[in-house]
Amino acid sequence: MQRRVTTVLSMGAREFSRTPLLLALLVFLPVYIIGVFVWLVSDTAVPATIDGVRVSVSMSAFAAAFMTPVAVAILSGIVGLFLVQSSRAADDRLRLAGYRASELVVARVGLLAVGTVVAATASLAVALFAFSPETVAAFALATVLCGLTYGVLGVIVGTVLDRLAGVYVMLFAPMVDVLMFQNPLATDSPAWTAALPGHFATDALVGAAFTAGVPLDDLAAASGYLLVLLGVSVLTFYRTTAVE
Amino acid sequence: MNASRRITTGVRASTVSFFREPLNVALLLALPALSVQIYGVSLAQFPDVGLFDAAGSLETTGRITGAVFATGALAGVLGLFQMISARNADHRLSLCGFRPVELVGSRFVTVLAVSLVISAVSTGTLVALLSTGVGAPLAALAGLTLAGLIYGLLGLVVGTALPRELEGSLVLVMLADMDNVFASGLFDIDESITQFAPLSHPHEIVRQAVVDGTLATGHVLPALAHVFAFALLGVGVYATTIANGGDA
Numbered sequence: 083m084q085r086r087v088t089t090v091l092s093m094g095a096r097e098f099s100r101t102p103l104l105l106a107l108l109v110f111l112p113v114y115i116i117g118v119f120v121w122l123v124s125d126t127a128v129p130a131t132i133d134g135v136r137v138s139v140s141m142s143a144f145a146a147a148f149m150t151p152v153a154v155a156i157l158s159g160i161v162g163l164f165l166v167q168s169s170r171a172a173d174d175r176l177r178l179a180g181y182r183a184s185e186l187v188v189a190r191v192g193l194l195a196v197g198t199v200v201a202a203t204a205s206l207a208v209a210l211f212a213f214s215p216e217t218v219a220a221f222a223l224a225t226v227l228c229g230l231t232y233g234v235l236g237v238i239v240g241t242v243l244d245r246l247a248g249v250y251v252m253l254f255a256p257m258v259d260v261l262m263f264q265n266p267l268a269t270d271s272p273a274w275t276a277a278l279p280g281h282f283a284t285d286a287l288v289g290a291a292f293t294a295g296v297p298l299d300d301l302a303a304a305s306g307y308l309l310v311l312l313g314v315s316v317l318t319f320y321r322t323t324a325v326e
Numbered sequence: 327m328n329a330s331r332r333i334t335t336g337v338r339a340s341t342v343s344f345f346r347e348p349l350n351v352a353l354l355l356a357l358p359a360l361s362v363q364i365y366g367v368s369l370a371q372f373p374d375v376g377l378f379d380a381a382g383s384l385e386t387t388g389r390i391t392g393a394v395f396a397t398g399a400l401a402g403v404l405g406l407f408q409m410i411s412a413r414n415a416d417h418r419l420s421l422c423g424f425r426p427v428e429l430v431g432s433r434f435v436t437v438l439a440v441s442l443v444i445s446a447v448s449t450g451t452l453v454a455l456l457s458t459g460v461g462a463p464l465a466a467l468a469g470l471t472l473a474g475l476i477y478g479l480l481g482l483v484v485g486t487a488l489p490r491e492l493e494g495s496l497v498l499v500m501l502a503d504m505d506n507v508f509a510s511g512l513f514d515i516d517e518s519i520t521q522f523a524p525l526s527h528p529h530e531i532v533r534q535a536v537v538d539g540t541l542a543t544g545h546v547l548p549a550l551a552h553v554f555a556f557a558l559l560g561v562g563v564y565a566t567t568i569a570n571g572g573d574a
Contacts, residue, residue, distance in 0.1 A: 103493050111500045118504065122515045152503075160499060164492040246407050247349050249495050250357060253399050254364075257503050262368035270371040 086181060090189035094169070095196065108161075108197060112153040112205035119145045120212045130266040132292050139292055146212035147221075147291040148265070150205045151284055154229035155256035157201040162194050162236025163248045166319075174323055183320035191234060191312065198229035213291075220290035220297060227304040228283035232256050234311045235279055241318045260284055282307055332424055336432025340408060341439060354440070358396040358448040362455060365392025369512075387512065389455060390536055393448040394529045395506040397470045398477035401441045402502055405481025406494050408433050409564075413489055417568060426565035433482055434557065441474025452536060461539020468541070469531030472549045476524045477502065479556035486563045524552050 098104070123145050127138045166173075173186050202225045215221040235255070239248045263275040264284035275281065286300035344350055369388030416429050449467045453460045460466050481498055488494045508515060509525035511533075520526050527549035534542040 101490075101493075103488075103490070104496075107493055107496050111496060115500060115504055119507070122508075122519060123513055124515075156499060156503060157496065160492065160496050164495070168492070243349065244347070245491060246347070246403065247353050249403050249407075249499070250353050250400065253403065253499050253502065254357065254361060254396075257506075258364050258368065261507075262365070263371075265372075268371040272367070272371065 087185050087189045087192070090176070090181075090186065091192045094165075094189065094193040098193065098196065105200060108157060108201045109204040111157060112150075112201055113208050115153040115156075116146060116149045116205060116208040116212070119149050120208075128267060130288075130292070131269060132266055132288055133297075137292060140213075143213035143291075144267075146209045147215065147288065148261075150209045150221075150225050151228040151280065151287050152256065152260045153205050154198065154202050154225055155232035155260050155280060156252075158194065158198045158229035158233035159236040159239075159252040159256050160249070161197045161201075162233035163240040163252050164236075164245070165190055165194055165197075166237045166240035167245055167248070170323075173319075177323045183323060184316050186323075187237070187312070187316045187319050190237060191230075191315070194233040194237065195230060198226060198233050202226045202229050215291040216294050217290045217296050220301065221287060223301060224283050224287035224290055224297075224304065227301070227308060228260070228280060228287065231279050231283055231304065231308050231311060234308065234315050238311065238315045238318055241315070241322050256280070279307065279311070329425070329428055332428050333432045333435065336419075336424075336429060337435045337439070340412070340432060340436040343411075344404065344408075344436070344440065354400060354444060355447055357400060358393065358444055359451040361392040361396035362389050362448060362451040363392070365389060365395070366455065386456060386458065386536065387510065387533075389452060390529070390533050391506065391510040391512070393452055393470060394473050394509065394525055394532055395502070397441065397444045397448050398473040398506070398525050398528070399499075399502040400444050401437055401474035402477035402481035402484075402498050403495070404440055405433070405437050405478040406485040406498050407481075407491070408436065409482050409485025410489050410491055410494060420568045426568045427561055429568070430482065430561050430564045434479070434560070437478030437482065438471075438475060441471055441478055445470035445474055456536065460536050462535040462541060465535035465541040466532050468546075469528045469535055469549075472531065472546075472553065473525055473528035476528065476549070476552045476556060479553065479560050480524065482560045483556060483563055486560065486567055489567075521548065524556075527552065 120142050123141050125140055125142045128141050128144055129136055130139050130144065169190065176186060206222055206225060236252055239251050259278045260280040263271065263278055264280050266288050282300050282304035286297040286304055289297035289300060366385050366389040370385040372384055419429060420426065445467050448470050449463055452466060453463060484494050484498050488497060505523045505525045508520045508523040509529040527545040530545045531542045534540055
């Protein structure tokens, strides 16, 4: 099994490396989205709710911290969507050749992780230029978890919807979930927003950015959420590529 | 076949290929309504204590932002996929005697038609959901149609200059998301900068139509200038790529 996964992964990585424009976009777009936002907002203090405590943070530091998961989630979601769409024909044939759905999903998600790490690294570089998180390692881990969560969600959406409909969905979902419903500036969030994909990773990221302790609970919950989504993606992938 | 007939044929083919997919139609009708509702609910959770630079209530601003974003983004994605999917066919049509301006014109008319549908749904949703009502529904419809046109054309330009689905989608999604944040007027950003955000003028037209019940005449001309600029850019880039055999 490991050899088959490695083969699919290395073929995908080779295809990835042949699209330098995509890699350039994964680096440039976070710089644009975070950099421009930090540059444009006024540097006033804003009240944020972190771990139930009301604290005051500067708007530029908040923008740098908070636009990081937004940028990575949008990029990873779209990459996940197209990763599964573009490899659909090949994956159907690999299933006929004996590959299991779980092997293919693990290989595709492995490739997605590469894209997420590229986008997250570029995002972190800009964010760290603009402000200093309290716990850099936890901040970076939460960013990658948020990206992977939306990447796997993109894989699920790409498995069940076509490209046009999938892009519609991935255009709205990360922006509304992460930027709007997980925003610590909000004081009256509906309870159901805690069930959204970006919840735990964003909580962990904001905690790592502005509080001294490492938000282990949120990181563990975000990892659990990711594993559940991964299970769902294997199931949907299995159903759509089932060999008769 | 004369020019008008060729454009009509192109429009019919593009429109039919889009509306043939029931899921596209369902999303086109559902997403604007969903976006208006979700943006309204999400902004209503923020304290109204001067945190944001909104002129009216945050919920109303949220619903207006959701309507403008949905209309612009949906038309943009449609324009993008129209150009990418029809690239090879258009090259063959150009060899058959279709002029680039006719081909891009047929895409433009399709985007206009779909923008009108999305704008109508968004306006209807605003009328239904806003407790204060919409002061000037026709002006709101005009503002939303302009948002759809601007982004539809931007999608055509991105789809022509960057004819790969993943890369084109990444660029368009990022542009739409950031543009929406700037155009919303929620953040205290210098107007001399935000006026260049393509959605800022349509957003202001819709806001004044909803809140004040008037047509924001000062924003109509800049919005039309964006339409004109993107249309010119679209025809220019398109004519160049078709002349090069469909390769950017």
